[in-house]
Amino acid sequence: MSIAFQIVVCGSIVPDPLQTLEPVTTPAGPALKNEMMLPAVLDPWAWHSLFEAAHLAKNNPGSKVWLVCVAPKAKLQQVMMTVAQKAGFELVAIDGPASGFTEAADVANALADAIKAIPGLDMTKLLVFGGWESASRGAGATMQIVGEKLGITDQFQGVDQITVAADGSFEVLERVEGGKHQVSKCAGAPAVLGWATGNLPEPPNNPQIGMANMRTMMPALQKAKPAKIGAEGVTFASVALPKQQRQTKIVKDMSADDIAKEIIAWIQQ
Amino acid sequence: METILILAHTETDGSLAKPALEAIAAGKSLGSFSVGLIGADTQKAANQIAGCGAAKFLAVTGTDFAQPRYATDTAAAEAIAKAAAATMIIVPHTSRWGRVAAGVAARLSGRADTHVTGVTANSITRWYYRQRMEAQMTRTQRPWVIALDPGCVAPIECAAGTAATTTVSVTAVSRTQVTGVKAPEASQQTIRPDAKLLFVAGAGWTKKQADSKTHVPEAAELILGFLNASKASLGSSKSLVDLSGEGQAVLPFMSHLNQIGQTGSTPRHPKGLSTCCHGEEPHTVGWRFVNERRAISLDPNCGWARGKADVLYVADSFAVMRKVNALLAGK
Numbered sequence: 001m002s003i004a005f006q007i008v009v010c011g012s013i014v015p016d017p018l019q020t021l022e023p024v025t026t027p028a029g030p031a032l033k034n035e036m037m038l039p040a041v042l043d044p045w046a047w048h049s050l051f052e053a054a055h056l057a058k059n060n061p062g063s064k065v066w067l068v069c070v071a072p073k074a075k076l077q078q079v080m081m082t083v084a085q086k087a088g089f090e091l092v093a094i095d096g097p098a099s100g101f102t103e104a105a106d107v108a109n110a111l112a113d114a115i116k117a118i119p120g121l122d123m124t125k126l127l128v129f130g131g132w133e134s135a136s137r138g139a140g141a142t143m144q145i146v147g148e149k150l151g152i153t154d155q156f157q158g159v160d161q162i163t164v165a166a167d168g169s170f171e172v173l174e175r176v177e178g179g180k181h182q183v184s185k186c187a188g189a190p191a192v193l194g195w196a197t198g199n200l201p202e203p204p205n206n207p208q209i210g211m212a213n214m215r216t217m218m219p220a221l222q223k224a225k226p227a228k229i230g231a232e233g234v235t236f237a238s239v240a241l242p243k244q245q246r247q248t249k250i251v252k253d254m255s256a257d258d259i260a261k262e263i264i265a266w267i268q269q
Numbered sequence: 270m271e272t273i274l275i276l277a278h279t280e281t282d283g284s285l286a287k288p289a290l291e292a293i294a295a296g297k298s299l300g301s302f303s304v305g306l307i308g309a310d311t312q313k314a315a316n317q318i319a320g321c322g323a324a325k326f327l328a329v330t331g332t333d334f335a336q337p338r339y340a341t342d343t344a345a346a347e348a349i350a351k352a353a354a355a356t357m358i359i360v361p362h363t364s365r366w367g368r369v370a371a372g373v374a375a376r377l378s379g380r381a382d383t384h385v386t387g388v389t390a391n392s393i394t395r396w397y398y399r400q401r402m403e404a405q406m407t408r409t410q411r412p413w414v415i416a417l418d419p420g421c422v423a424p425i426e427c428a429a430g431t432a433a434t435t436t437v438s439v440t441a442v443s444r445t446q447v448t449g450v451k452a453p454e455a456s457q458q459t460i461r462p463d464a465k466l467l468f469v470a471g472a473g474w475t476k477k478q479a480d481s482k483t484h485v486p487e488a489a490e491l492i493l494g495f496l497n498a499s500k501a502s503l504g505s506s507k508s509l510v511d512l513s514g515e516g517q518a519v520l521p522f523m524s525h526l527n528q529i530g531q532t533g534s535t536p537r538h539p540k541g542l543s544t545c546c547h548g549e550e551p552h553t554v555g556w557r558f559v560n561e562r563r564a565i566s567l568d569p570n571c572g573w574a575r576g577k578a579d580v581l582y583v584a585d586s587f588a589v590m591r592k593v594n595a596l597l598a599g600k
Contacts, residue, residue, distance in 0.1 A: 138398065138399050138400075139382070144368075145371055145375045148375040153339060154339065155340075155368065157367060158367075175526065177363065179458060179527070182337065196525070233380070235408070236405070236406045238404065239404040241401070245576045248575055248577070250569055251581065252569065256588040260590075260595075263563065263589070266540070266563065267540065
């Protein structure tokens with residue numbers, strides 16, 4: 001017997017990782033230079049968690065996936081054009097900043113409120129997915145606070161695998177120190193899973209899924225409520241790029257033998 | 270004035286690990302502090318740091334608190350923080366505390382900052398955008414939970430003795446049971462956090478070489494041969510790990526756990542040797558916490574090296590590593 005889960009994936013958008021980022025100071029605090037102009041992607045670990053959610057839903061008929069996103073509405077719409085073709089989900093959009101310099105607690109409050117407002121939400125079937133850290137704030141804090149706001153005390157971070165048993169209980173592999181995984185068994189939903197990379201490759205584009213998603217996506221974007229997200233109580237004394245610049249010694253025309261000897265001498269120092 | 274509490278969990282043998290001793294050192298540098306311990310048996314750990322100068326030792330002890338899991342760890346930390354009336358709580362950013370730090374702050378109606386690299390009396394430094402920019406900041410909210418990254422502060426050195434601990438009672442139930450730890454066979458484990466050298470393998474190992482052919486089996490043999498002989502830890506650039514998702518030839522022992530950089534880990538090793546890497550900035554952030562860095566690349570403008578490594582050898586990594594392995598084997 002399979003379990004019909006309600007899987008809510010939390011995520012936001014971040015600048016494309018290959019973009020050069022530069023901090024600037026604004027009246028509202030630090031921000032990225034030309035932030036609204038930078039190409040954006042769905043946060044990489046949230047992206048992985050969406051694939052895992054879709055995979056889990058596929059293997060458990062009757063399951064449904066929601067993607068709850070806090071991001072500037074216009075930017076989110078652009079990113080969704082790509083994301084929508086990868087996995088089936090219903091978008092719940094929240095209009096707010098995607099900056100890493102905002103408070104995880106504010107974002108978590110907005111996400112938790114949006115999750116609670118999902119019609120027909122059944123806590124006994126709820127799995128809250130997301131990235132264990134973002135590529136912006138990188139704190140690994142938001143998912144935990146969302147769980148606390150929803151009263152969920154079975155939480156897992158750095159998840160690479162979930163295996164669901166016939167009775168709805170599941171086994172989770174979480175990353176721990178030294179390239180190892182901690183193995184845990186949980187009695188079942190509700191639970192919060194902050195995903196690392198998981199095991200699944202990026203799914204190919206599926207235009208049919210994209211069309212199905214778009215039917216609900218545009219109304220969701222139009223209905224996106226603004227959320228109060230900032231950095232109240234926080235004062236940034238400085239935000240800067242690291243200045244460590246090394247004087248690299250370029251060694252050309254040295255034989256492989258000599259390089260090998262030099263490397264070994266250096267390793268053994 | 271802050272009421273400082275340092276929280277630590279015990280290891281399976283009842284002792285405190287290095288990250289916990291680093292957190293205690295960081296807390297001590299700020300002034301008067303208390304220590305909160307969580308574990309199956311906390312007395313051994315308290316005795317280990319009896320001479321650290323803590324005003325109080327608080328402990329949540331019991332088999333329920335031996336397992337690293339959210340429900341019990343959060344309840345224990347919350348209870349100790351309330352008993353200590355702490356306004357500033359410092360924890361080591363281990364996987365165990367990383368799982369609960371923000372949840373503890375939420376329960377205490379406070380705030381958490383994680384991946385902190387430095388703490389002063391009223392400010393912290395931490396990274397944003399995956400180690401690409403560093404901020405110094407402070408906040409007004411209390412309690413303030415600060416998760417200090419391992420390796421940023423020297424661990425405290427103090428005399429052992431007999432510490433008097435105050436027991437804090439907690440009732441916590443969990444629907445989760447930790448059943449074990451899964452790790453590769455010791456001989457196949459390529460991630461060694463305590464290694465003196467980080468060996469970074471880039472995508473070049475699986476690309477076409479001078480003869481227009483790929484040499485993946487030879488690359489695997491050379492890399493594993495070096496790791497076995499040198500006991501180095503293996504890291505990979507993001508691109509190499511992602512090749513598996515793109516259906517390209519991959520090194521069979523390489524997983525996402527080896528990944529360093531933008532979406533991977535940022536390991537701390539005294540030395541690092543990068544091979545066959547090409548470097549956009551997001552990928553090279555995995556290099557940031559390695560002290561001495563050298564690189565081997567055919568590209569003298571390699572982004573992993575220019576301005577980031579101390580020495581760049583412009584050479585074929587296959588040829589150099591073949592010689593290195595032969596020398597290490599005493600041939």
